[in-house]
Amino acid sequence: MGIFKEEKVKTIEKILKEVNKVIVGKETIVEKILTAILAGGHILLEDVPGVGKTTMALTFKTVLGLEYKRIQFTSDSVPSDVTGFSMYQKETGKFVYVPGAAITNLLLADEINRTSSKTQSALLEVMEEGNVTVDGVTRQLEQPFIVLATQNPSGSAGTQMLPNSQLDRFMIRLHMGYPDFQSQVNILKERHQKNPLEEIEQVTDKEEVLRLQKEMESIFVSDEIYEYVTRLSEATRHHELVRLGVSPRGALALCSMAKAYAGMKGRDYVIPEDVLEVFPDVCTHRLILAPAARMKHQNAEQVIGEVVKEVGLP
Numbered sequence: 027m028g029i030f031k032e033e034k035v036k037t038i039e040k041i042l043k044e045v046n047k048v049i050v051g052k053e054t055i056v057e058k059i060l061t062a063i064l065a066g067g068h069i070l071l072e073d074v075p076g077v078g079k080t081t082m083a084l085t086f087k088t089v090l091g092l093e094y095k096r097i098q099f100t101s102d103s104v105p106s107d108v109t110g111f112s113m114y115q116k117e118t119g120k121f122v123y124v125p126g127a128a129i130t131n132l133l134l135a136d137e138i139n140r141t142s143s144k145t146q147s148a149l150l151e152v153m154e155e156g157n158v159t160v161d162g163v164t165r166q167l168e169q170p171f172i173v174l175a176t177q178n179p180s181g182s183a184g185t186q187m188l189p190n191s192q193l194d195r196f197m198i199r200l201h202m203g204y205p206d207f208q209s210q211v212n213i214l215k216e217r218h219q220k221n222p223l224e225e226i227e228q229v230t231d232k233e234e235v236l237r238l239q240k241e242m243e244s245i246f247v248s249d250e251i252y253e254y255v256t257r258l259s260e261a262t263r264h265h266e267l268v269r270l271g272v273s274p275r276g277a278l279a280l281c282s283m284a285k286a287y288a289g290m291k292g293r294d295y296v297i298p299e300d301v302l303e304v305f306p307d308v309c310t311h312r313l314i315l316a317p318a319a320r321m322k323h324q325n326a327e328q329v330i331g332e333v334v335k336e337v338g339l340p
Contacts, residue, residue, distance in 0.1 A: 034241055035292045038064075040229045041089055048085040048222045049078055051209025055202055057290065058307055059086065059174075063235070064242050065286035067197025067279060068153050068173040070138075070311065077202045079176045083134040084223060091231035092131035092170070099141035105148035109158040123160060128152045128167065131232055135175040139187050146188060149173070150195045170235050190270070190314050197279045198304070199311040238289075245285040246295040254298055254340045255280050258305060261333045262313060267324055270314040280308045298339045306330050 038060070045056050059082065062069050071079045080096075087094035097107060110126035127133055128149070135149060152158055153173050157166045175196070177188070193199070205213060216222060230238075255277055263271030272280075281296075283304040288296045306327065313326045 031241065031294075034238060034289070037230060037234070037238070038290055044089045044226045044229055045082075045085050047226055049082055050213050050216070051205045052078070052202060055200055056082075058198060058200055058304070061283060061286045061290055061304070062198045063090070063170070063172050064238050064289065065197060065279075065282040066170070066239050066243075067282065068175070068195065070193070070196040070199040071174065071176045071202060072179050072199055073176070073202045075178060077204060079202065080134060080136065081223070082202075083132065083174045085226065086174075087132045088223065088226055089229050090132070090235055091228045092172075092235065093168075093232070094132045094134070095127045095130040096134040096136060097127040098136045099138055099145065101140065101142065103141040103145045105145050106160075108145065108148045108152060110160055112161045121161070123163070123165075126158065128158055128171075129165075131168065131170055131172065133171075133173045135173055137177060138175040139177040141186065143186055143189075146186065146192065149175075150188075150192050153195050168232075170232060170239065190312075193311045194273060194275055196311065197283060198307040200307060242282075242286040242289045245288050245293075247281060247285060248295070250340050251284070251296050251298065251301065252281070254301055254337075255284075257337050258301070258309075258333060261337050262309065262329070265329055265333060267316050267319040267322065267329055268313055269316045272309050272312050276309055276312045280305060283308050302334065302339070305334065 041060060042053075042056060045060070046053055049056050059069055063086070071082070073079060083094070083096070086092075097103070106126060108126050108128050110124050110129065112121040113124050114120075115122050138146060138149070152167070156171065157164050159165075258280070259272040259277045262268055265271065280301065284296045284300040287304050288294070288300045291300070310326045310330050313329060315324070315326060315329065319325070319329070
């Protein structure tokens with residue numbers, strides 16, 4: 027075991043530098059999103075409007091050189107908006123496939139909680155299966171395929187919240203939050219006369235992203251780390267305030283994120299601190315709390331904190 031390939035680390039540093047030119051004061055969030063992308067996972071950004079969720083997706087697609095589509099979910103969005111549909115062509119007398127929003131590399135699924143459960147399910151099925159099926163014909167999605175979904179937790183009118191079982195399809199859930207005072211000042215100064223999206227440069231292309239994903243998959247995980255992930259997962263399942271804890275799929279996602287995070291830090295092996303760093307982002311949204319949690323005014327973040335202290339570092 028040793029140092030992650032130097033040229034890969036330099037590429038990752040360049041990506042982070044370019045993205046942070048646009049997304050000011052959110053270095054940790056940017057790093058976690060890139061980690062999830064390199065781990066081959068999907069991202070859920072849950073936050074109020076106007077904090078830069080859409081700008082985040084636009085910045086990553088430019089810097090990573092990925093094909094990009096956006097679907098703005100509304101109450102009348104239908105599954106075919108995601109998967110595509112067959113249209114009859116009078117000239118040829120044949121049905122021709124019209125691609126949906128999912129036929130891309132980076133899909134921004136904006137306000138996923140503003141559409142019907144049927145349309146949500148269509149997207150989440152595509153995320154899980156990696157293909158779309160229209161009129162009995164299955165088409166594989168081009169890789170990489172990453173969904174960056176957003177939802178606004180502050181309003182409930184006209185929303186259809188994702189079921190907990192479907193939240194499990196997202197590798198991580200993040201909250202961007204408002205910028206700090208100085209970051210807000212810098213944003214106002216920099217964007218008075220220019221758009222920073224027009225000044226960033228492409229660092230990689232989709233082939234390089236796929237190569238980086240392969241590199242992350244090959245990072246070494248010791249038996250002690252697998253046991254640590256298992257102890258954390260089991261602790262969530264046995265916690266008195268949790269009705270359903272982290273699933274095996276969640277534990278696999280935690281391992282994938284920990285490997286990618288180790289690679290981001292220049293190592294080709296995982297240490298316990300890598301697991302600890304990504305554990306809340308991977309697992310908080312996977313917990314279903316018991317009614318007693320509400321009575322004790324405890325949320326999933328607090329439960330995760332208790333689990334970390336209870337298990338301790340190996």
